[in-house]
Amino acid sequence: xxxxxxxxxxxxxxxxxxxxxxxxxxxxxxxxxxxxxxxxxxxxxxxxxxxxxxxxxxxxxxxxxxxxxxxxxxxxxxxxxxxxxxxxxxxxxxxxxxxxxxxxxxxxxxxxxxxxxxxxxxxxxxxxxxxxxxxxxxxxxxxxxxxxxxxxxxxxxxxxxxxxxxxxxxxxxxxxxxxxxxxxxxxxxxxxxxxxxxxxxxxxxxxxxxxxxxxxxxxxxxxxxxxxxxxxxxxxxxxxxxxxxxxxxxxxxxxxxxxxxxxxxxxxxxxxxxxxxxxxxxxxxxxxxxxxxxxxxxxxxxxxxxxxxxxxxxxxxxxxxxxxxxxx
Numbered sequence: 001x002x003x004x005x006x007x008x009x010x011x012x013x014x015x016x017x018x019x020x021x022x023x024x025x026x027x028x029x030x031x032x033x034x035x036x037x038x039x040x041x042x043x044x045x046x047x048x049x050x051x052x053x054x055x056x057x058x059x060x061x062x063x064x065x066x067x068x069x070x071x072x073x074x075x076x077x078x079x080x081x082x083x084x085x086x087x088x089x090x091x092x093x094x095x096x097x098x099x100x101x102x103x104x105x106x107x108x109x110x111x112x113x114x115x116x117x118x119x120x121x122x123x124x125x126x127x128x129x130x131x132x133x134x135x136x137x138x139x140x141x142x143x144x145x146x147x148x149x150x151x152x153x154x155x156x157x158x159x160x161x162x163x164x165x166x167x168x169x170x171x172x173x174x175x176x177x178x179x180x181x182x183x184x185x186x187x188x189x190x191x192x193x194x195x196x197x198x199x200x201x202x203x204x205x206x207x208x209x210x211x212x213x214x215x216x217x218x219x220x221x222x223x224x225x226x227x228x229x230x231x232x233x234x235x236x237x238x239x240x241x242x243x244x245x246x247x248x249x250x251x252x253x254x255x256x257x258x259x260x261x262x263x264x265x266x267x268x269x270x271x272x273x274x275x276x277x278x279x280x281x282x283x284x285x286x287x288x289x290x291x292x293x294x295x296x297x298x299x300x301x302x303x304x305x306x307x308x309x310x311x312x313x314x315x316x317x318x319x320x321x322x323x324x325x326x327x328x
Contacts (some may be wrong), residue, residue: 005012011026027055034126036074039135041142042067044311053146053310056156057074057165058229061197067233074127079245083109084117085247088183094214103211106183120264122245131237132257139311141256144278145242147303148252151296156304157297161306169228170201177201184208187221195227196234198241198282209240249328252278269326274319275304284327292323 030128090104150164184207
């Protein structure tokens with residue numbers, strides 16, 4: 001973002017104050033309390049760079065839609081408390097107003113047997129997407145995010161790394177991708193096939209994403225097609241998926257931001273910090289623990305290295321392979 005200050009006769013102390021204000025992250029407009037003012041993606045990724053990264057991208061996946069999604073997700077914070085592994089309470093906070101509301105509380109939440117189980121609690125601040133750490137780490141995270149969504153949506157020639165963000169939904173749309181889910185039951189007649197940058201599938205994932213993004217599970221359960229017709233929502237879903245831990249899995253964000261460290265069980269299963277863990281989180285059952293000659297895994301790695309170079313950063317100890325990692 002460029003700033004222009006037209007100053008004529010002004011005393012130095014005022015000049016200094018204005019210059020300091022002009023370089024606050026996120027622009028000259030002040031942000032409401034609680035909204036992240038970290039280094040935002042738009043400050044180190046321009047529209048021309050985005051178009052260069054994805055030279056064949058479908059017009060649906062525009063830079064403006066991506067930045068709009070980031071800005072709107074910056075307003076959301078979610079607290080997830082889990083009892084007995086599968087009993088959830090989700091509290092969503094709108095950071096622009098400071099108002100919080102419980103958007104999900106499972107029926108067994110207050111049962112004695114559930115209360116006796118240890119709680120796990122984590123807080124997801126979606127405003128930290130590729131902006132929580134140093135500029136170098138933020139760029140690595142963005143490269144990792146781009147690498148995975150490029151692989152999920154590519155439609156071109158192998159090894160060129162110019163064909164990401166082309167597919168809006170999976171090629172076979174006949175499958176409904178429906179599974180039993182008490183919290184997020186499927187809506188009759190709706191299909192939950194892979195859509196958007198992360199090819200989100202299954203009613204459970206659509207409902208969970210909808211609770212976090214909109215504070216209402218019915219938005220995407222009733223209208224899953226929004227992920228292929230509204231580009232900002234498509235990118236919001238991708239950011240949600242990147243930032244949100246799933247059961248025993250850490251979030252890809254926490255891995256790339258250096259916040260996740262493997263526990264004893266993870267270490268015995270070959271899980272180590274680095275880009276390879278993001279593959280394990282996203283598609284470990286298919287691509288991980290099969291050695292280093294797995295095409296899909298190597299395609300993601302190739303995209304990662306490609307985007308690192310374009311962003312002007314390196315990751316010498318990337319932990320890129322998940323060839324020896326057990327999936328979750």
